Amino acid sequence: MIISKKKSHEDLMENFKKYDSFYLIGCSECASLCGTGDEAAMKTLKEELEKEGKTVTGMIVPKTGCQTLGTKIELKKDKDACAAADAIVVMSCGAGTQSGVEIFPDKPVYPSNDTMFLGNMTRFQVFDERCSLCGDCIIDKTGGICPITNCPKGLLNGPCGGMKDGNCEVSSEIKCAWVRIYERQKKVNELDKMNDILPPKDWSKKQNPHAMARPDKDKKEKKA
Ligand code: SF4
Ligand code: SF4
CATH class of the missing domain: 3.40.50.2300 (Response regulator)
Known part of the structure; x- marks a missing residue:
């Protein structure tokens, strides 16, 4: 939302x-x-x-x-x-x-x-930012947790050197996104994905303004 x-x-x-x-x-x-x-x-x-x-x-x-x-x-x-x-x-x-x-x-x-921002309501009128609308979703490779949004540095390949006791160096109030990703991957038995190196993001996919029609919509309307 x-x-x-x-x-x-x-x-x-x-x-x-x-x-x-x-x-x-x-x-x-x-x-x-x-x-x-x-x-x-x-x-x-x-x-x-x-x-x-x-x-x-x-x-x-x-x-x-x-x-x-x-x-x-x-x-x-x-x-x-x-x-x-x-x-x-x-x-x-x-x-x-x-x-x-x-x-x-x-x-x-x-x-x-x-x-x-685009976020989730975690409790009544308490909101967390979860997605930065990058146009090229990679959370299939990161345990369903978005490092672009949840890591203040947007790091794609593991934690920075500032992570301390599992918390983020930018704010000790938040858990390091890459610790969360590691824990999640471990839980779902997909730790092997941590070895994959994610390539740099193609930020051209985020270029504004976007406009999109549902690709299958016209075809269905024509058939009807
Ligand atoms: S990878 Fe991109 S589209 Fe996927 S959740 Fe993160 S910002 Fe949103
Ligand atoms: S500590 Fe973790 S969440 Fe914080 S900036 Fe470094 S990698 Fe990102």
Whole structure:
């Protein structure tokens, strides 16, 4: 999931100072799990705006904020409230905000959140970064643990000289990623993989912007 956190009140109000009325768009997926785009978060932002003398013309928590077409359809029922707002505030990740920009080409659209990373929720609203979206996954060779993301140096072939008592030299709070990989490989009887040397990453596969269609999608649609 995409992890987001709310911008500070000061930053939000600085962005909003030119406008008097707002329509709020949340997201029922990642941003809801993060507590940054659910109904409670929207109610809190509405109260903050009203305290500053501003108006909220309406709000919606669409199914998936970054699904541009679906969100556009859901917004149809609220078109008057959207039209009445000076600006749109999107309470999701940066991708959801950019759906808002596409849906409202003639209106200012602002994010209420900072988009942090792709991660896992390990306990309620506790998040760990697990994948850096490198475009060339190698965790089939590293016991399912990503050294690019979990090792602050992104080392591909075993620990650096700074590892101490199994912990990372960059932060003693975290276990060395390569100790985790070793322990995992040992547990699943695949320690032999530790002998394989991983080649340097091909970072061209991470080059932005990416665009992708599901390769089998067109074929299936044509057959139907
Ligand atoms: S190797 Fe790349 S795609 Fe795989 S988990 Fe790590 S960053 Fe993500
Ligand atoms: S101690 Fe381990 S996790 Fe930390 S930087 Fe070195 S190899 Fe990476």
